[in-house]
Amino acid sequence: MSFDCPIVKLGDYCTKIGSGATPKGGNSVYLDHGEISLIRSQNIYNEGFKSEGLVYITPEAAQKLKNVIIEPNDVLINITGDSVARVCLAPNEFLPARVNQHVAILRVDPEEFDHRYLRYFLTSTKMQNYLLTIASTGGTRNALTKSMLESLEVSKPSLDVQKRIGNVLENFESKIELNSRTNQTLEQMAQAIFKSWFVDFDPVKAKMNGEQPEGMDAATASLFPEKLVETDMGEIPEGWQLVPVGKLLSKTIGGDWGKEEPDAKHTEEVRIVRGTDIPKLHGGAIESVPVRYVEAKKLKTRKLERGDIVIEVSGGSKDQPTGRSLFISDNILKRLELPSEPASFCRRFQPVNYEVGLLLAVHFQLMYKAGKTWEYQNQSTGISNFQTTYFLEAEHVMVPSQEVLDAFVKQVSPMMDMIHSNQNIELAKLRDTLLPKLLSGEIELDTNER
Known part of the structure; x- marks a missing residue:
């Protein structure tokens, strides 16, 4: 049974609706660290606040934005551009903060509205579609004006019901955040194990000193050599090898883009994994990965399989190098649902086997994290390209004995399976299914919020 609730204008229940401005001085007032953050449109997502790309501003610049000081429980909404209508709550951990001209603050009267309820209401599919519709009228660029936000019609159940809805949906998000x-x-x-075993050689050095390797059982420790030997590339464990990446691959091939619609030639429905999809897929999402149609003969050589690695080879910028990578586990293949290929700006690396693929995958993660992929960039016309041929020859990976490699896979493979599990996807689907039902009153909550 749905609840009866009034439809009200948002402006009548907000103590503030306002956007900021671009601080004078441009990028010169932006700081990598500081006391006062500047929240921009790239930080605001319906899934929550994203700190990537967050900048800070000088106290002088902050003073000029004193009319848009963010307070705890504020709702933030993007009001211009391609990200228009995205909504999140104020990130308490990054306060004090201001907003720029692309973001508006919605501050509701806490005696009338629960801020979490308003955020969920605005991120519902129905409201997102409406906001995108009104934002696209009247100009060449999407925009939500202050008057649009003030006159926005919002369902207003009792404050008690709003809080209960907020509690239920917040619990889902807390679980998703905990999983993340x-x-x-x-x-x-996984990266610490790799670094300890194959970069710092901690188990080997411990045995050289007559010690038991820390945190390692005797059976595993027995698999490691007991001395280091000198090579042209420095000291390495006896019996191990430093091998160029290219020697550990059975195939490397460029990606594909296909067609948006099928035709006589492009008949195979696939997912196309782009560089921008790599962190999202790794983190438990699929919505951004486009579905397209490709030729059967191209799919045959580019179809991603268990143990493959997708690596981004073009599209970097002065702030972000290419070289992001994604290990293709069983769970990633299940998540993609369809046969999949790398996009045109990516490549498929097919390792000689799954075990070597996992070794390479962690090596690539550490390499990117350390900024080493900058060494393999080729800047051209403002777009960075990855020097794949040079990389395959110049980048070396420590390859241990088969027994140590098997021990590494035994420890790390379950971690990768858990990282790539679909639990967060299922939780998000359940949350998104519940959202409209809770907002409409189709599902009633008792006092225990079952």
């Missing part, structure tokens, strides 16, 4: 943090920890653990 767990995944980050697992990723750091």
Whole structure:
């Protein structure tokens, strides 16, 4: 049974609706670190606030934006450009903060509205479609004006009902956030094991000193050599090899783009993995990965398989190098749902086997994290390209004995499976299914919020 609730104008229940401005001085007033952050459109997503690309401003610039000081529980909405209508809550951990001219602050009366309820209401599919529709009228660029926001019609159930809806949906997001943090920890653990074993050689050095390798059982420790030997590239464990990346691949091939619609030649429905999709797929999303149609003969050589690595080879900028990579696990293949190929600006690396693929995948993650892919950039006409041929010859990977490699895979493969699990996707789907039902009152919540 749906609840009866009034439809009100948002402006009647907001103590503030306002946007900021671009600080005078342009990029010169932006700081990498500071006390006062400037929240811009690229930080605001319906899934939540994203700190990537967050900048800080000088106290002098902040003073000139004193009319748009963000307070806890403010709702932030993008009001111009391609990201128009995206909504999130004020990020308490990054306050004090201001907003620029592309972002508006919605500050509701807490005696009338629950800020979480308003955020969920505005991110519902129905409201997002409406906001995008009105934003596209009257100009060459999408924009939501202050008057549009003030006159926006919003369902207003009782404050108690609003809070209960906010509690339920917030619990889903808390679980998703906890999973994400767990995944980050697992990723750091996998990278720490790789660095300890194959970069710092900690187990070998411990055995050389007559010690038991820290955190390692005796059976695993017995697999490691007991000394380092001198080579042209420095000291390495006895019996191990430094091998060029290219020697560890059975195939490398450029990507494809295909067609938006099928035709007589492009008959195969696929997912096309782009560079921009790599962090999203790794983090548990699929919506951004486009579905297109390709030729059967191209799919045959480019179809992604378990153990493959997709690497971005074009499209970098002065601030972000190419070289982002994605390890293709069983869970990633399940997530993609369709046969998949890398996009034109990516390449398929097919390692000689799954075990070597996992070794390379963690090596590539650490390499990108350390900024080493800058060494393989070729800047041209403002777009960075990855020097793949040079990379395959110049970048070396430590390859241990088969027994140590098997031990590494035994420890790290379950971590990768958990990182790439679809639990967050299922939680997000359930949240998105519940959202309209809760907002409409189709699902009623008792006092226990079952």
